[in-house]
Amino acid sequence: MSAHLTHTQDSAENQAVGDVEAYMTRLGQAARQAASRMRRAATADKNAALLAMAARLDEARQEVLAANARDLERGREGGLDAALLDRLALDEGRLDAMIEGLKQVATLPDPVGEIDGLRARPSGIQVGQMRVPLGVIGIIYESRPNVTLEAASLCLKSGNAAILRGGSEARASNAAIAACIDAGLRDAGLPEAAVQVVATTDRAAVGRLIAMPEFVDVIIPRGGKSLIERISREARVPVIKHLDGVCHVYIDASADPDKALMIAVNAKTQRYGTCNTMETLLIDAPVAETLLPRLAEAYAAHGVELRGCERTRVILPQAAVASEEDWATEYLAPVLAIRVVDGIEAAIEHIERYGSHHTDAIVTEHYGLARRFMAEVDSSSVMVNASTRFADGFEYGLGxxxxxxxxxxxxxxxxxxxxxxxxxxxxxxxxxxxx
Amino acid sequence: MSAHLTHTQDSAENQAVGDVEAYMTRLGQAARQAASRMRRAATADKNAALLAMAARLDEARQEVLAANARDLERGREGGLDAALLDRLALDEGRLDAMIEGLKQVATLPDPVGEIDGLRARPSGIQVGQMRVPLGVIGIIYESRPNVTLEAASLCLKSGNAAILRGGSEARASNAAIAACIDAGLRDAGLPEAAVQVVATTDRAAVGRLIAMPEFVDVIIPRGGKSLIERISREARVPVIKHLDGVCHVYIDASADPDKALMIAVNAKTQRYGTCNTMETLLIDAPVAETLLPRLAEAYAAHGVELRGCERTRVILPQAAVASEEDWATEYLAPVLAIRVVDGIEAAIEHIERYGSHHTDAIVTEHYGLARRFMAEVDSSSVMVNASTRFADGFEYGLGxxxxxxxxxxxxxxxxxxxxxxxxxxxxxxxxxxxx
Incomplete structure (x- = not known):
């Protein structure tokens, strides 16, 4: 179903915004203006707005669930698959979590205004660095309507103005949530334009949103790889992007076997669809023969399909043949590629060649090898003796x-x-x- | 003179690199490989390379000056203006400064490997952030050949590989300096591809350099606004850019008049061609009548041309009329726009509307206004009671x-x-x- 069709067919929740370019320009101008007010908003006012949004959402539970039911019905009619429908669905439990999330963001320390490293210079001036909002943040996301609230709350707390563009399949839910956000901002005396939810599903709105450097300081796309690649290619403003997570665990010969087993099983099986899930297990040759059969047993219990290199398949004949493509694949599924390597050098080479620089872990009790892995692996998270599944804002204490x-x-x-x-x-x- | 013409006419210092795309791809591949070696290079080895480069440059003074003389001659024949020829010229004094610069970078602390905020989490893991090199940095710059050495030394010390593309007018000088860099890297046992100077003046080389995200992590253009805008528009990798500096000093009614005078004169006259030079003076109405005549006298002594708003011209009839365009102009010359404003609110509004978010200062003895200016002005440097000319890496202590x-x-x-x-x-x- 094309965006244009939706636009004309479903005008109730898809406002008639007139010329999309002009509409987005108006949103941009309003956001830029709101951003200069938000930059100096007091922490207390920002927190009051978050709590007011929580209260408004609590009062509007029925409206939000009714809107969500309309989205779900349209989704079923339109043939959305079960996984997408699940991500789209709200219920009382999810609403509770959204309300709780708002309250938690209110308790986080305000990053704005923090000054680091203030030092006197020989000239007599004192120089430091003050943390300040980015300005206007555009967020483009897909089905999950709770992202609307999460993104709004984080942009608000950090003193930014936000323009949110959700998926068309969630448009009724997003509109109902947007009403709660607006009301909360009004209650706290902050400008409503501090958070604007794009009220059209016309795709041209995205094209304009990512090409207004005069109004938008950064774009954060959340969604599938193809969405993110397209936005990165076409954006005329900086993009903070999240591509794939081809994560590795390397079990060195010096590893504690029990830790290795626990970590390698947890990193693969605790959840399959997450970006920090291990996709390839690298195992040092001297311990492959003893550890791989134990690992294979554990994976079999979880129904994980194994694909191995030749040396793996000598030990685990039940494993399928891993192709060159397997090493670079983010399965997001109960499938694991396994490769026997000769020591840390080969492991790091493999990670550098096939990995996606997301999260990689070593299991070792060797001090020097742990240090080396941490220094040399060029990924956004590197770990010693911990499951890759820890690569997460909450687990890291970002709140x-x-x-x-x-x-x-x-x-x-x-x-x-x-x-x-x-x-x-x-x-x-x-x-x-x-x- | 087109790049293509130069390419064919002056093959001595403009190597025959064959197919430019393929040549740049080779540089990119070599840089990517060198970057993974540089990432783990010991501080001592990086410092040894810097000192070796200094020694090699000291030995090669005659070759470098001879190469520079060829560039200057070609420049004069090609009709380069005096300012450009001055920026291009090297002499013993400038070589001394370049050698001294290398030694200073060797004394700076190595940022690589520093770990911040390592904290225990409830799960039992410890999480922190380690400072690591960006990878491969592409630097595109114009006439000044000493940039070749500065850029090489900073990229090297921070553990990155660099691809440097200098101006065609400095190609002989850059080639001679590149030979010293190569020799220094060899002396220290580091890969020569850690610093590569592009050996062709073909413009297609720039087009390729900024569009190889697989080999280059960031582009830093140094040069005029049009160069930087073009690169930002066409780049397929992130760009750290420096556009214009329309800097302001706002003198509040609460200012100490002597400090106001000293700062406003220094910010404009200490150097005219720098990006942190004040271009517009904003003065609070209650002190305009007493301060503007004293300021005008000081500016007259420096030969600074004044352009004022209507209220300014009532007090200083000798000032020309400032147009709307003047407020947004980076003069880089002994010209100053002056506007009388009603208080800090109007000053901040002016800065937000016309400024370039580079460096802006307030002169005040009022605590609350100082705090407000620092919080609300959205510029890369904001100052209280200091000259905008301090916005500089050395003055800030970055080394x-x-x-x-x-x-x-x-x-x-x-x-x-x-x-x-x-x-x-x-x-x-x-x-x-x-x-």
């Missing part, structure tokens, strides 16, 4: 997460409030001039 | 500067070694798995 960045510049790895801010230099003087 | 970023993401303001690095998450565990 919240807008996504995981696989970029190198600005924010790398899980992105919390700090990743939505930048730092400017502050200089305090008493009349100093440059000689 | 070195690859440029000043007017971007918001990643690095903002003067960019030193830290701006050439990024941070990855490090997780230390003892067998922890996710529940």
């Amino acid at each position: 919240a997460e807008i996504g995981i960045s696989t970029d190198k510049l600005h924010a790398r790895g899980p992105v919390g409030l700090e990743g939505l801010t930048t730092r400017k230099y502050v200089v305090y003087g008493d009349g100093q001039v440059r000689r | 070195a500067e690859i440029g000043i970023s007017t971007d918001k993401l990643h690095a903002r303001g003067p960019v030193g070694l830290e701006g050439l690095t990024t941070r990855k998450y490090v997780v230390y565990g003892d067998g922890q798995v996710r529940r």
Whole structure:
């Protein structure tokens, strides 16, 4: 179903916005103006808005669930698959979690205004760096309507204005949630344009959103790889992006076998569809023969399909043949590629060649090898003796997460409030001039 | 003179590189490979390379000056203006400064490997962030040949590989300097591909350099606004850019008049051609009548041309009329726009509307206004009672500067070694798995 068709067929929840370019320009202008108000918003006011949104959502449970039911019905009619429908669905439990999430963001420390490294210079000035909002953040996401609220709350708390563009399949839910956000902002005396939910499913809106550097400072796409690649290619503003997670666990010969087993099983099986799930297991040749059969047994109990290199298949004949393509694949499924390697050098080479620089772990009790792995593996998270599944904003103590960045510049790895801010230099003087 | 013409006419210093695309791809591949070696290079080896380069340059003074003389001659024949010829020219004094610069970078602390914020989490893992090189940095610059050495030294010290593309007018000088860099890297046992100077002036080389995300992690253009805008528009990798500096000093009614005078004169007259020079003076109405005549006298002594708003011209009839365009102009010359404003609110509005978010200062003795200006002005440097001319990597204590970023993401303001690095998450565990 094309965006244009939806636009004309379903005008109730898809507002008639007129010319889409002009509409997006108006959103951009309003966001830019709201951003300069939000930049100086008091922490107390931002927290009050978050709590007011929570209260408004609690009052509007029936409206939100009714809107969600309309989205689900349309989705079923349109032939959405079960996984997408599940991501789209809201229920009382999910609403509870959304309300709780808002309250938690209110309790997080406000990153704005923090000054680091204030030092006196020989000239007599004092120089430091102050954390400040980025400005206007555009977020483009797919089916899950709770992202609307999560993104709004994180952008708000970090002093930014946000323009949110959700998936067309969630448009009724998003509109109902947007009403709660607006009301909460009004209750707290903050500008409603601090969070704007794009009220059209016309795809041209995305094209315009990512090409207004005068109004938008950064785009954060959340969704499938193809969406993110397209946005990165076409954007005229910086993009904080999250591509795939081809994550590795390398079990060195020096590993504690029990830790190795626990970590390798947890990293693969605790959840299959997440980006920090291990996709390839690398195992050092001297311990392959003893550990692989134990691992295979554990994976079999979880129904994980194994694909191995030749040396793996000598030990585990039940494993399928891993092709060159397997090493670079993010399965997001109960499938695991296994390769026997000769030591850490070969493991790091494999990770560098086939990995996606997301999260990689070593299991070892050897001090020097642990240090080397941590220094040399160029990924957003590197770990010793821990499951890759820990690569997550909450587990890292960020308190919240807008996504995981696989970029190198600005924010790398899980992105919390700090990743939505930048730092400017502050200089305090008493009349100093440059000689 | 087109790049193609130069290419065929001057083959001595413009190597026959064959197919430019293929040549740049080879440089990219070699850089990517060198980057993974440089990532783990010991601080001592990097410093040894810097000192070896200094020694090699000292030995090669005659060759470098002879090459520079050829560039200057070609420049004069080609009709380069005096300012460009001055920027292109090397002499013993400039060579001394370049050698000294290398030694200073060797004394700077190595940013690579520093771990921040390592904290225990309830799960038992410890999480922190380790500073690591960006990878491969492409630097595109114009006439000044000493940039070749500066850029090489900063990229090297921060553990990156660099691909340097200098201006065609400096090609002989750059080739001679590149030979010293290569020799220094060899002396220290580091890969020569850690610093590669593009050996063709064909413009297609730039087009390819900025569009190889598989080999290049970031582009830093140094040069005029049009060069930087073109590169930003066409790049397929992140760009750390420096656009214009329309810097302001706002003198509040609460200012100490002597400090105001000293700062406003220094910010404009200490140097005219620098990006942190004040271009517009904003003055609070209650003190305009007493301060503007004293300021005008000082500016007259420096030969600065004044352009004022209507209220300014009532007090200073000698000032020309400032047009709407003047407020947004980076003069880089002894010209100053002056506007009388009604208080800090109007000053901040003016800065937000016309400024370039580079460097802005307030002169005040009022605590609350100082705090407000620092919080609300959204520029890469904000100052109280100090000259805008302090916005500089050396004055800020970065020890070195690859440029000043007017971007918001990643690095903002003067960019030193830290701006050439990024941070990855490090997780230390003892067998922890996710529940």
